[in-house]
Amino acid sequence: MPPGHEIAVDVDRAELFCCVCHDQIYDRDFDASVVLAQIEASTLGGSSAMMMRVAPQPPPPEILLRKRRRVDYRPWIPDPKDRMLMMRSSSPLPKGDGNGDGDSSSLPWGLRGLNNLGNTCFMNSVLQALLHTPPLRNYFLSDRHNSYSCQQKNSNSNISNNANALHNVNTNRNNPRLCLACDMDSMFSAVFSGDRTPYSPAKFLYSWWQYAANLASYEQQDAHEFFISMLDGIHEKAEKVQRKPQNQAYLVGSTGNGDCCIAHRVFSGILRSDVTCTACGFTSTTYDPCVDISLDLEPNQGGSTKIASTKSQHACNGDTESMSFSRNCGKSTLMGCLDRFTRPERLGSDQKFFCQQCQVRQESLKQMSIRKLPLVSCFHIKRFEHSSTQKMSRKVDRYLQFPFSLDMSPYLSSSILRSRFGNRIFAFDGDEPDASTEFSSEFELFAVVTHTGKLDAGHYLTYLRLNNQWYKCDDAWITQVSENIVRAAQGYMLFYVQKLLYYRASEKLVTS
Secondary structure: OOOOOOEEEEOOOOEEEEOOOOEEEOOHHHHHHHHHHHHHHHHHOOOHHHHHHOOOOOOOHHHHHOOOOOOOOOOOOOOHHHHHHHHHHOOOOOOOOOOOOOOHHHOOOOOOOEOOOOOOHHHHHHHHHHHOOHHHHHHHHOOOOOHHHHHHHHHHHHHHOHHHHHOOOOOOOOOOOOOHHHHHHHHHHHHOOOOOOOEOOHHHHHHHHHHOHHHOOOOOOOHHHHHHHHHHHHHHHHHHHHOOOOOHHHHHHHHHHOOOOHHHHHHOEEEEEEEEEOOOOOEEEEEEEEOOEEEOOOOOOOOHHHHHHHOHHHHOOOOOOOOOHHHHOOEEEHHHHHHHHHOOEEOOHHHOEEOOOOOOEEOEEEEEEEEEOOOEEEEEEOOEEEEOOOOEEEEOOOEEEOOOEEEOHHHEHHHHHHHHHOOOOOHHHOOOOOHHHOOOOEEEEEEEEEEEEOOOOEEEEEEEEEOOEEEEEEOOEEEEEOHHHHHOOOEEEEEEEEHHHHHHHHOOOOOO
16 A cells, blocks of 8 residues: 555444545455454453453464454334434435326336437337337346347357358348347336436437348338337347257247247237138138238228218318328228228139149138237238329328227137137147137237328327326327327327236336
8 A cells, every 4th residue: 555545444344444545445464453353352251351361362364364244234223313304304206106297207117208319200109119018028127138148149159150241241230249139128227217308219229220221211211110120120139049050940930939039929929811712612721920910991881971071171181182082081990900801801813822622723712810819919000002003102091999908809710710610620720729718818908109190291109008097108208198189099000918917017016
């Protein structure tokens, strides 16, 4: 130790502190003296007479080097004086039950605005929904994806794969240090840190630009396209880590069962497609994994014009060029869209399929159904239409009525097959047990991504349902809204979570 440094002694802890270095210091002689004094006090019982007559032996070296317990732990219970000081000098933390009048301190925990980084409302709207998806939130907040461990694995794999990376054209996308899940983990930590100031997801945007180089610009992008691209980025990274060399069977299995990554464990379901020959009745069945379901809006019905006539100017934004009023300004329901998605569809003569029983191409009926429900169901409403014949694109402003509670049992494969064939079992049903009963078929709405405006000039925002209260997330601004505002919104992406998970996520934490 340099000379001239003043040393202070903590008598209670028997520690040395340097007043110049502003740090604790360790001195071997001082530590040995403290241990020797403690041994004397414990063995001699504190008797001054015995201490004068008996010369204590120095402790062995293993006792001197042993880490001693400085201060015994004693639970602190405040007395009335301490309680009075705490009440005068502090204030209780906000519970964040969401029953306030819009003040930031009354917002639920983790509800934080996202800054617009330049036409990035499409990204902010989807991120707000994902940040409050119960299974996804629990996964990242429980440190199931550790960014440090992930980067260490990437660094090790980078050494072995460096030669292969030189021959790859898309170097940004295959950068081993690029991990959207790590950026999501950092975003979850920042959003749920308690800070109420708007957060800027610049790091995540930059990583997504590296992954999706074709979408890297400050132009407005499609929120659904961003959603699919982001989930693919998380899945692709996990696939590279888990995939065994030259094992394509593992690749197919991991994609089908939805257990390969957190993105597929939360959003992945299985669709069933039955194509039936109209000549002989032979049915070909295929199963396809999906992370969302894209739904066409229903064609206008007779009773829809009454509602559309009173809201034509508001719903259609005054844009009636090259549009059919009954097509663009009517009313649809989510259940009607699902009925339309799962009803039998006659394929045209130009879409004949090869019947294995007839051994010729025949006309057929195709019917979709849901083989396996995901934990979180995302419904994408097709509001943007592109016509190759007319060489024009437009937005469909039809009003969509969606429920807050949704029963998916009528759209499951088991229900549709039972309604079509009764209780009979056919060979094409598959050898594996029915996966539709693995989880509950009842879902609760927790997020709605909306699009307002026209095709070339629009804006995305999100409505979140937290603790049975609805909040409007418009980039950096968050306000509490009523259910009627949400019901009247022009839904573009609807996020439903299984009812059991929703109620567990909505349970309020009891603080002592």
